[in-house]
Amino acid sequence: MYELTKVDKVFPGVHALKAVDFRIERGEIVGLVGENGAGKSTLMKVIYGAYQADGGTVAIDGKPVRFQSPRQAMDHGIGMVFQEQSLITNLTVMENIFLGYERQFVRFGVIDWTAMARAARQQLAKVKLDIDPATVTAKLSFAQRQLVELAKVLTLEERVEGDLVILLDEPTSVLSRTEVELLFSLVRELTSRASFIFVSHRMDEVLELSDRVYVMKDGEVVDMVPRAEARVDAIQRKMVGRDIDKQYYREQKQQPYDPDRVLVSLDRVSLPGRYSDISLDLHAGEVLCLVGTEGAGREAILRTVFGLEKPDSGTVRIKGQARRDFGARAAVEAGVGYVPRERKIEGIVGGMNVYENMTLSQMGRYSTAGILHLGKERALARDWIRRLGIKTPDVFKDCGGLSGGNQQKVVLAKWRSGGSDIILLDHPTRGLDIGAKEDVYDMVREMCADGAGILLVADTLEEAIGLSHTILVLKDGEARHLFRGAPGSKPSLFDLVHHMT
C-alpha cells in the first residue's frame, strides 16, 4: 500500500539515499536496520515528510504523493513515534496528544478541555495507559512518555481515512524488558489498524517483532529478508559487510582486576528520591556495571561519583580520599572521567574542533600561565586520532559534524589522554553501529589493562554481562544483588532480570 520506488536524496557532498526501493503492506510490521550513517534516518525523514526526495516516486495505494511537511504526511496517515523526549514537557498529556490538531475541540474559538480530555482518555486506552490526561508530561516516566507518543500517533486513526503507517524509531531504548514486551504486544494488536516500520539497533528485538527486515548500508537497501529466513549474524554481516566476531564483547581479553587497589569506594551513600544506602568498591582494572530499569538510580550514582550530585549521607572515597566539596572540577582533578549518555549535549561541544574538545578537561597541561600551546594540543589530537582510528579529515573539524561513534571516541580520548583512571561510562554504545561498538569494547579492555577502573551503565543487559567483572543490580534506588563473573562464570540474563523486577 505504501511504496517508495528508486528514491534518491542528495545533500551537499553526500548521496544519502541511492535508488531505494521500499514497500510496506497493510497490517505488516517491517524492520529497518543498518549501521549509523547507512541512511535509515534519512529514509524515515523522507517517509514522514521532513525531507523531500530528490528523485524517484513515493506512492500510496499506487497514487503518487509528495509531502512538503510532516503535517501533510500525517494527513495521509503517516505518523512517527520518536526515539525519546519528543513530547513537550511543559504541556499536559492531552495537549501533546492533540498538538496541531486542537481544532476539533474548538467551539467558537474556545478549546473545550473536557471534550479533549475525553478524547485523550480514549487514545490512552488504546495503549493501555491509565493516567489523567491533564497531567503535565514532565511528571511521567520515560516508559509512560513512550506510550503517550504512541497514543498520539494513533490519533491518526480517527483523523485519516484509510490505513496508517507508523514509524517507530528506537522505541525500546529507554524501556525495561517488561515494558518492551508490553509495547510489542500492543503493536501486534494494532496491526489490525496500522502497519509499522520498526527501526532499532537491537537486532533481536527487530527479528522478534518484524515480518520482514530491510537492511541498509551506505544509502542503499542491500537486502530484504522475511522473518522465517532471518538470522542475526547473517543480517549483521550484510550491515557491516563482514563477519561479526563471536567474541563480540572481547571476553577473551578480560583480565582479572587488582583487588588491592580500590579506586572508588561508596559507603552507605544515599540521595533521597534517587538511591539509598549504596555501598560499592571499584578496583583498578575492574569493569563494574550498574544494572537496573530506567529510574533505578544508575545514572544518579554515576553523577554522584563525578560530583554533579551531592549525596545527603554516606561517604564517597576516591583513591582513599573522602570527597567533601562536590563539583566536577575536583573529580576531574582526582582522575575521574565521565562519558555521558547525552553525547551531543554533555559529551562533546558542537562548534569546537577535535583538538579543542580533547583538551577541554586538561587545558592546564597544555598551557603555560594560561596561554595555550596550540602545537602540543594538535599533536596530541593527531596521536589519538591515529590510536583510536577516529575518522575525521583533520584536527580542525567541528566535532558536531562527526558521526556518533567518532564523537564517542573523541570523548574517550579526552579522558584517556588526560590520564583519567576512573572512567564513568553512561550508555557508551547508545546509538552506535556495530563497528563503532566494537571499537568502544576494545577501548574498555585496553583501559582495564592500563589499570583504570570503569563504572558502567550498559545499553543492553548482554553488553553488561559481556563487559563486566562485577554487576550490581539495582531496583528502585536500592542495591539488590552483586554478581561476580569471570569469563565462563557470568550470570545469565535471567539472573539479572530476576533481581531487577
Added chain:
Amino acid sequence: MTGFPNREVLLRWAPLIVLLILMLFFTALEPRFFSVRNFARIAISAAPALMVAVGVTFIILMGSIDLSMEGAVSVCAVSFAFVFLWLGGSLGGWGWLALPLTLVAGAVLGLVNGLVHVRLRIPSFMASLALGFVGTGLAMLMTGGDRIRIEDPAFRALLTTRWLDFPVMIYVAGLFLLLGWFIQSRTTLGRNLYAVGGGEDLAHGSGLNVARVRIMGFMLAGVFYAVGALMAVARIGIAETATGNGFMFTSITAVVVGGTALWGGTGGVWNTLVGVLIVSVIGNGMVVIGLPGYLQDGILGLLVIIAVVLSTDRRSVSIVK
C-alpha cells in the same frame, strides 16, 4: 514534599508574596502608601505597561524576545491620534473607529516583525531590535516631531471618570488582561505558544505549523501593544514619538520578575500582572517614602534582583544566560 505549604505551592505564589511584602514594606515606612487613592494611582501608571507586558509575555512564552515595543507603541499612538482627529476627534462621532483601526495597526506591525523574524530567519532579538528603530522612525516621520493632543472628553473619560475609585481605563485594562488569559488558556493559539516554547523542533515534528504560530504570536503581541498605546494616550492626552519610551526595559523586567522564564514555556499573563505591579509599586513607593532621586535607579535594581531571586525555582533551572 513535607509539611504545608509545600515547595511547589510556595513557588507558584512566590511573586505574589513578594508583591505583598513590598507593599507592607512601603506601608511601614509611609502609611499613606496604603490607601485606595494611591492604589488607583499605581494602577493608572501600571495599566499601559501591563498591556505591553502582556503582549511581550506571549512572545517570551515562545522562548523568543521582542524589543520592538517602544517603536510599536509610538506608531500606534500616533496613528490613533491622526485617524481619531481625521474622523472628527470625538468618540461620539466616527472617532470610535480609530480604536479598532489602532488595534489593526498593532497587528500589522506585529505581522511585519514576525515575518522578518521567521521568513528571513533572523533571531527575534535582532529582528525586533531593528524594527524598534524602524517603528520609532516611522512615528517620527508621521509627526515630524510634533505632539498631538487628544482632548475629546469622551476619550479622556477613560482617565477622568471613576467607578469605585478607579478610573475606567483600569477596568478596560482588566478586561484585556482577562482576554489575554483567555487566549493563553482556552485558544489553540495560546496553547501552541506554550508548545513552541516547550520544544520548537518537537512541535514542528508533531505537525504544528511553527512558523505560523510564531507570526500569529507576534501579531497578538502587536495588538496588545496597540492597547497599551491607547492607554498611554488616554493617561496623558498626548500622542507623540516619545509615547513608547521606557516600555522596553520596564515590560521585560516585569515579565521576568513575575516568574515567566525567558527561555519560554512557563509562566503567563497572571505572572505578568504581578510582575508589572511589583515594578510599579517599587516605582511609586520609592517616591512616596521620599527616597532621593539619585538613589532610585540603584534601589530599583536591587529590589528587582531580590524579587527575581525570591520568585525563581532555583532547583528547576540549570542554565541561566
Added chain:
Amino acid sequence: MTLHQLKPHFPWITLLALVAVVGVAHPNFLLPANLISMVADIMPLFIMALGMTFAIYIGGIDLSSQSVANMTTVLATIALPGLGLGAALVCILAGLTMGAVSGFVTTRLLVPSFVSTLAVGGIAYSVAQYLSGQRALYMDVTLRDASFGWMIGSSFGIPHEIVVGAALLALTWFLQSRTVFGRALKAVGAGEPAAAASGLPVRRIKVLAFALSGMLAAIAGLLFSAKLSGGSPTLANGFLLPAIVAVLVGGTPLTGGVGGVINTLIGTLIVAVIRSSMLYFEVDATMQQMVFGIILIVAIAATIDRSKMRIVK
C-alpha cells in the same frame, strides 16, 4: 568558492560593499584622513562593544555597559586631580567590580543577564549621580593632558584612540583564541553542559566574562571622558544599543559560542559607515532612524551565519 564557504566572510563583504556604495557616490568619504578620523571616533563605542562581545559570546547580554561607562566618566573626572594616572586604575577596577557583580547575580542568584545587568546598570547609574552631585563635571585640561594625554594625541597621523583600540583588540583576540580562559569561554558558549561535564568551572568563567565586559565598558568610558575632558552621569548615553548592534551585525549571534572580537570590529565599522552614510546621502532628519533600522535588518540578514543555529528563536 561556494556560497557555503563564503558565509563566514559575509561581514567583511558587507562592510566593503557599504564603504564602496558611499565611496562611489562621494569620493570624499574615501580620503584616508576621513576614514582614520571616523575609525578614531568610533573607538569608545568599539571598546564597549568588545566587552559586550564576551557577554554575548557566552549567550548572555550586558545591558549595564552604558551605565558603567557613565559612572567611569564621573569617576575619572573626580579622581584625576588627586590620583593622576591612578584614576584610570580606579575606573578599571570599578568596571571590573560592577561586571563581576552582574556575573555573580546571574550565575549564583540565577537572575537572567537581561535583568541582572539592567539592575546592576541602575546601581552604577545611581553611583554616577551620587558622585557627580548630579552635575556635568569637567577636567582641568593641563591635568588631563598630563595623565591621559597619551590616549587622545596623535602620532604619524594616527590618532592614539586607534592605537588604544587596536591594543585592546589584540589583547582580547589573544585572550579569546590563545588562552585557557578563551577556550573555556568558547566551550561555555557553545555547549555549557559539556563544559561542566569536562570539569570546567563554568560559573567562574561566566563571572569573568561579565567582569571583562564591565572592565572594557569602563575603559570605553575612560577614553571617552579623556577625549571630552569631562564627565557626567549621562555622558555615555546612546552607547548601549549601537554597541549591541555592532556585536550582532558583526556575526556574534546571541546563541553563543560563535563569532568573536574580530567580528565585533567589523560590526562596529559597519555601524560607523551606516551612520556616516546618512549624512553623505543627506537622508532627511525625520527619516534617519527608520532608514537605520531597515539597513540594519538587511545587514543582519546578510551577515549572520544561520548554519550554526539549529532553531531561530
Added chain:
Amino acid sequence: MSFIKDYIARETLNRRNFLFASAAGLGGVAAGGLFGPGMARAALTDPTIAWGYRNRTNPYWNEIVSGGESFVQSLGLPRDALTHLINEGSSEKSLSDVKALLAKTGGNLALAIDANDAPNCRPVVEAVAEAGAYVATIWNKTDDLHPWDFGDNYVSHMSWSDVKPAEDTARILLDAMGGKGGVVHLGGIASNSPAIQRRQGLENALKDYPDVELLAAEPADWDTQKANQVMSAFLTRFGDEITGVHCANDTIAYGVLEALRAEGIEDMPIVSYDGNPQAVQLVAEKKILATVFTNPYWGGGISAALAYYAATGAFKPSEEPNEHREFYGPTILVTPEDALEFKATYLDSAPDYDWTDYWGPSNGPIRY
C-alpha cells in the same frame, strides 16, 4: 486642532520669508565680493549650514529647527538645505556626526549646535576649528571653554540664564499660594544645567517666603510620562499638603496637569518654563500661571546666522567684543494677563527677524 493652525501659520510665514530673503541673499553675495582675495581665503563660499540638536520629539528643539530653517530660507535656499545632526541624546553620536559632516564638506561648514553634554562641547569645537569651519554653540559648554580662544572659528556661545526667570515664575506661584503651604518641584535630567538653574531659581524665591515649605524635588527627566508618575506619587506622599507645583519645563507640566486631572484636582497653581505654544495656551486658560519663553525660534535662527555670516566673512568674530561671543538669549515671562497678546506676537506668526541683527534680542554677556 491647534497644531494644524500652527502649521498653516508657519507655512505662510515661510513663504513670506522666502520672498523677502531672496533679496537679502543677493545683497550678501555682493557684499562678499567686496572683501579682497586675502580675506576670501579665510572665509568660505556657500558653506553647508547645519544644526546639531538632541531630537525631534521635543517641541523645544522643533522650534529651534524652525528658526534655523527660517534663516536658511532667508538666504534664498530651500528649507531642506539645512542639514540636521540629531544625536538622540548621545554625545558620542553628536561628535561622530560633526566629524563626518566636516569630512564630507571638507570643512566648508557653518554649524550651530547644542553639544548635548557640556564636556562634549570642547571636542566638537576643536574639530570644527581644526577643519577651518565655523561653529556657534548653545546651552551645553564647560565653563573653561571660550570662543575667543579659537580665533574666528568658534563664533559664539549662547546660553540662557534660567535662575532669575525661574525665580520670577516661582514668585508668581508662591504668591498664588498665598505665601504659605507646600510646593513640590519636578526637575529635568538632574545633571543638565537648565535643570539645576531652574531649581536654583525656586530655592532663591523661597527665601522670601518662610511659610512655604519645599516638600520635595524629584527629577522628571523632561518627560511627560515620568512627570505624570512622579506627581501621582507626590499626591500620595503629601496629599493636601501640596498647594503648588513648580515644573522645570512645559512637557513636565503637561504630565503634572494630567496627574491632577486624574484626581479631579483642577485648581492647583502650577508654573513651568519654555513657553511652548501649548503651554502658552494653558497659561491663557490659567491652567498654568506662568511660563518663560526663551524664543528658541530666534535662538535657532540666529545661531545658524552667526555661524554662517562668520563663515562667509560678513563679520569677523575676533574683532567683536567678548559680550558678542558669549551672551544670554532672551527670556520673556508669559503670564495669563499677556498670554494671548504674546501668542499673537510670537507664536501665531513668528516675527520676521532680521537675521543680520545678531545681538538684537540678546540678554547681556554670560557671567560665571
